[in-house]
Amino acid sequence: MEKNLERIKDSSLHDLVVQAENAASWIRDGMTLGLSGFTRAGDAKAVPFALVERAKKEKFKVNIFTGASLGSDLDKVLSEAGIINKRLPFQADATMRKNINAGNHLFVDQHLSHTAEMIRNGVLPQIDFAIVEAVSITADGMIIPTTSVGNSLAFVTHAKNIIVEINVDQSEQLEGLHDLYEPAEQGRRLPIPLTKADDRIGTVGMPVDTDKIRGIVFTKYMDSPSPIVPPDHETEEMAQHLISFLREEVHAGRLSNNLAPLQAGIGSVANAVLHGLIDSEFEDLQVYSEVLQDSVFELIDAGKVNFASACSITLSEEMMKQVYGNLEKYRDKLVLRPQEITNHPEIIRRLGLISINTALEFDIYGNVNSTHVSGTKMMNGIGGSGDFARNAKLAIFVTKSIAKGGNISSIVPFVAHVDHTEHDVDVVVTEQGYADLRGLAPRERAQLIINNCVHPMYKAQLRQYFEEALTRGGQTPHVLEKAFSFHTNLAKNGTMLVEEVKSYV
Amino acid sequence: MEKNLERIKDSSLHDLVVQAENAASWIRDGMTLGLSGFTRAGDAKAVPFALVERAKKEKFKVNIFTGASLGSDLDKVLSEAGIINKRLPFQADATMRKNINAGNHLFVDQHLSHTAEMIRNGVLPQIDFAIVEAVSITADGMIIPTTSVGNSLAFVTHAKNIIVEINVDQSEQLEGLHDLYEPAEQGRRLPIPLTKADDRIGTVGMPVDTDKIRGIVFTKYMDSPSPIVPPDHETEEMAQHLISFLREEVHAGRLSNNLAPLQAGIGSVANAVLHGLIDSEFEDLQVYSEVLQDSVFELIDAGKVNFASACSITLSEEMMKQVYGNLEKYRDKLVLRPQEITNHPEIIRRLGLISINTALEFDIYGNVNSTHVSGTKMMNGIGGSGDFARNAKLAIFVTKSIAKGGNISSIVPFVAHVDHTEHDVDVVVTEQGYADLRGLAPRERAQLIINNCVHPMYKAQLRQYFEEALTRGGQTPHVLEKAFSFHTNLAKNGTMLVEEVKSYV
Numbered sequence A, B: 001m002e003k004n005l006e007r008i009k010d011s012s013l014h015d016l017v018v019q020a021e022n023a024a025s026w027i028r029d030g031m032t033l034g035l036s037g038f039t040r041a042g043d044a045k046a047v048p049f050a051l052v053e054r055a056k057k058e059k060f061k062v063n064i065f066t067g068a069s070l071g072s073d074l075d076k077v078l079s080e081a082g083i084i085n086k087r088l089p090f091q092a093d094a095t096m097r098k099n100i101n102a103g104n105h106l107f108v109d110q111h112l113s114h115t116a117e118m119i120r121n122g123v124l125p126q127i128d129f130a131i132v133e134a135v136s137i138t139a140d141g142m143i144i145p146t147t148s149v150g151n152s153l154a155f156v157t158h159a160k161n162i163i164v165e166i167n168v169d170q171s172e173q174l175e176g177l178h179d180l181y182e183p184a185e186q187g188r189r190l191p192i193p194l195t196k197a198d199d200r201i202g203t204v205g206m207p208v209d210t211d212k213i214r215g216i217v218f219t220k221y222m223d224s225p226s227p228i229v230p231p232d233h234e235t236e237e238m239a240q241h242l243i244s245f246l247r248e249e250v251h252a253g254r255l256s257n258n259l260a261p262l263q264a265g266i267g268s269v270a271n272a273v274l275h276g277l278i279d280s281e282f283e284d285l286q287v288y289s290e291v292l293q294d295s296v297f298e299l300i301d302a303g304k305v306n307f308a309s310a311c312s313i314t315l316s317e318e319m320m321k322q323v324y325g326n327l328e329k330y331r332d333k334l335v336l337r338p339q340e341i342t343n344h345p346e347i348i349r350r351l352g353l354i355s356i357n358t359a360l361e362f363d364i365y366g367n368v369n370s371t372h373v374s375g376t377k378m379m380n381g382i383g384g385s386g387d388f389a390r391n392a393k394l395a396i397f398v399t400k401s402i403a404k405g406g407n408i409s410s411i412v413p414f415v416a417h418v419d420h421t422e423h424d425v426d427v428v429v430t431e432q433g434y435a436d437l438r439g440l441a442p443r444e445r446a447q448l449i450i451n452n453c454v455h456p457m458y459k460a461q462l463r464q465y466f467e468e469a470l471t472r473g474g475q476t477p478h479v480l481e482k483a484f485s486f487h488t489n490l491a492k493n494g495t496m497l498v499e500e501v502k503s504y505v
């Protein structure tokens, strides 16, 4: 690997440069690793790959903590190598998912704003090695992250040892993009002084005790691009419904034409819905989010968004070229912060965000399942959706009304796993329409959701359930023995749809 | 009613004094009322009672918004009078509960920190009349609340009209006890400058536009006392388990001997558990809570607690005499704030609270039901438990392992309503023991909960469920068609207990 010692401005650290294999050899069975990386961006790559190589000849297990999901198939190969004991707080890989659901390794699904707090409080095992990707190390010993910040600041601050991966293919122009701020211990902490999406409150790099740096590795791996899922008919309709809702809010005087800072979750649906704002009347928008996907840059290019704050940038190949090839154009419109700050309840509540996240399913009372397919199998994790939904001014969840060609209704009597309770969900949107649940009692919500959001093929079946439930009474009427009947039908018959009700319509 | 005009220092307001019946006559069908009152303390009483009188001769309905539950049987008589359209955000009355569950009026169960925000944002109907109990009105037009603050500040600030009930039996010594602070609009808001439980950040009364005051009523009704439920064998055991857990945290260096500011929920269990700290080694404790029950004053008297912040004081008759008879003794150890501040995520996270709330039931994966008996019937409401649990340093839930003489297991396969998700629950405690769930994956949590917290009579039955679920796999293994079997057994057989499993043990 080509060394570029100019990227290490503190020359007393030059001696620490090693090969990835060397660095990987320091890691022992039972250790806990804190890796940089947040939804495919800015992950440490060389040392984890070398660790996977080592696993071919050696048996060991480690805990892998990150910001969120890793790119470059790292979660896949780490999982396949059989070296993971515990993984947290988020992943989004098909192979890892399979191993988690088979019980082959443990996964802890956490609110993304909570992990750093738990590390600081000593509740999670101490990080033995923080392994973080960097653009450079400054003369005063700060590590400049690359395309994500994630939990890296908490990892390097509280780890016993640090390994830095300097990625020479990441432009030094990234320096200045980041804003690193770590709250003090709880109980000795001052207010976080951020009051606008574009405020800067910290340093441009991660200040570290350089004595803890055990090794520095040079790399050239680029982030893996996101697959492009172009907007389809349904996502366009969802965007239109969302825009209608926001327009109503403006008419009612509850929002101005530049709305409120926007957060949009990961995944193809949220990206497509955000994209839909390009042709809306809203202007001078700001983004205060977790991940910036393609849509945010399209909105910047269209002159709709004038500032975007996040903890990671996750782009398609095409968009990567455009953004990183023209960084000067975007620099003053972007800031990357620790996920603890992007997702902090204090900030989300203060700024009054509009938060748009994707649900797997929701129920007739407005409870949302973001994580567990049929209540048992982990999809990705709750990510930041809970941090945002609980504290946002507007907690919006979007999903297509059906999945798998109609065999699944995304609206069910009772979600088979609850990630966001009825107390936290303001508005739900499908391609059928939206339901504004704010200030409504459960019985009112059920009516509105069934009328506005459910696919026509499932309306009768859900109405029938609700009517039977009403005969039993209660604040939140249910027929408990049938509450999961949609899910058990799916398991038994391959579809949630019941013939009788279908033919009855 | 005896008038005491000295309690209205701004003499330009003396003309506004009216009888309660007069004031009640201004309220029209379809209006929304914002009443002071939080868990039996500081409720407006005279005008609501006059309104109930009016309902004997007239048909009308109103929305009733409060801080939390009302005392003096107000929720009972309002509900019986049939004049409620919608009630929010919390209640705790048996008659009202029955009417809610029968669908006779609507109830919206909200996080107690959210209501004021929704009023400020214009999401809930505007308050037509704020009706608030007061000790006095100052010369500069501030309303001094009595024994609770609740949502009164948001009500008077955003209401069209205000009616003040001056309670002459409440001591003027209460002036100075309160600290009133209202955050600005979201997006234009500064950090809330509170960094310690005993900080004062606002004014001693509620500054109002006196032009909005339509009437002032003099009253003498005292708050209704809490029933005394003395600690029993089980609650003493729970307190001991909680203390053991906290002691371990001190040993591990994660807490110091004065712990962290404590919050304890309403109800007999939480009160008894807090009481248990009297004989512990912990000292110099602080309370940052929602309601102060008897136990907090016992802890103050015992020299264990040196400061307590809350939005309401709810005491037994005995303790009322002691506290209000010796207010000088307690004054500098107490502050009463709006519930938006006592329950604010920003503050709860900043201070790093230890939060202790009572669950109705929890499941083997750590999801908690605080509100719905058998998933459908409203008990009281989520109250502040979600505000605290999500943001506390330690979110602890306590409950007896069985209820109704053993016919109910408070630990079930799947809670029939989710108020607090697995992501938000750190520690669960029953009289059997505690389970520290922090950093554990669902499969690990289930083992620990079944081993440590479940009553012996239900252990085999829950183990059998978990083992069958494991054969199905998943991150969170379940047998969906049996997930609510405990609840359906109870409905069918009057007990959750299954004979086969019992005899199998």
Ligand SMILES: CC(C)(COP(=O)(O)OP(=O)(O)OC[C@H]1O[C@@H](n2cnc3c(N)ncnc32)[C@H](O)[C@@H]1OP(=O)(O)O)[C@@H](O)C(=O)NCCC(=O)NCCS
Pocket: A264, A265, A266, A267, A268, A269, A270, A290, A291, A357, A358, A359, A360, A361, A370, A371, A373, A374, A379, A380, A381, A382, A383, A384, A385, A400, A402, A403, A404, A408, A409, A410
């Ligand atoms: C919910 C989530 C999985 C949706 O992802 P997405 O890419 O936007 O949505 P899609 O509609 O393409 O659905 C993804 C898959 O789930 C399936 N699916 C959708 N609804 C389903 C349901 N109710 N039951 C089972 N499967 C469902 C889809 O069919 C699709 O399957 P495929 O991959 O085999 O084609 C994703 O947004 C997520 O993980 N969210 C949780 C984390 C989060 O919200 N973070 C926010 C802050 S970043």
Ligand SMILES: CC(C)(COP(=O)(O)OP(=O)(O)OC[C@H]1O[C@@H](n2cnc3c(N)ncnc32)[C@H](O)[C@@H]1OP(=O)(O)O)[C@@H](O)C(=O)NCCC(=O)NCCS
Pocket: B264, B265, B266, B267, B268, B269, B270, B290, B291, B357, B358, B359, B360, B361, B370, B371, B373, B374, B379, B380, B381, B382, B383, B384, B385, B400, B403, B404, B408, B409, B410
């Ligand atoms: C959960 C809550 C109802 C418990 O109240 P409590 O007085 O401490 O507890 P108890 O054990 O006496 O239980 C109250 C009743 O529920 C019953 N109960 C307890 N567990 C039950 C269960 N799993 N299923 C059905 N009923 C149950 C009890 O038998 C008792 O019934 P009774 O009144 O007929 O005797 C109460 O704490 C609450 O409303 N909590 C939600 C709000 C909150 O947590 N606020 C916190 C911030 S203030």
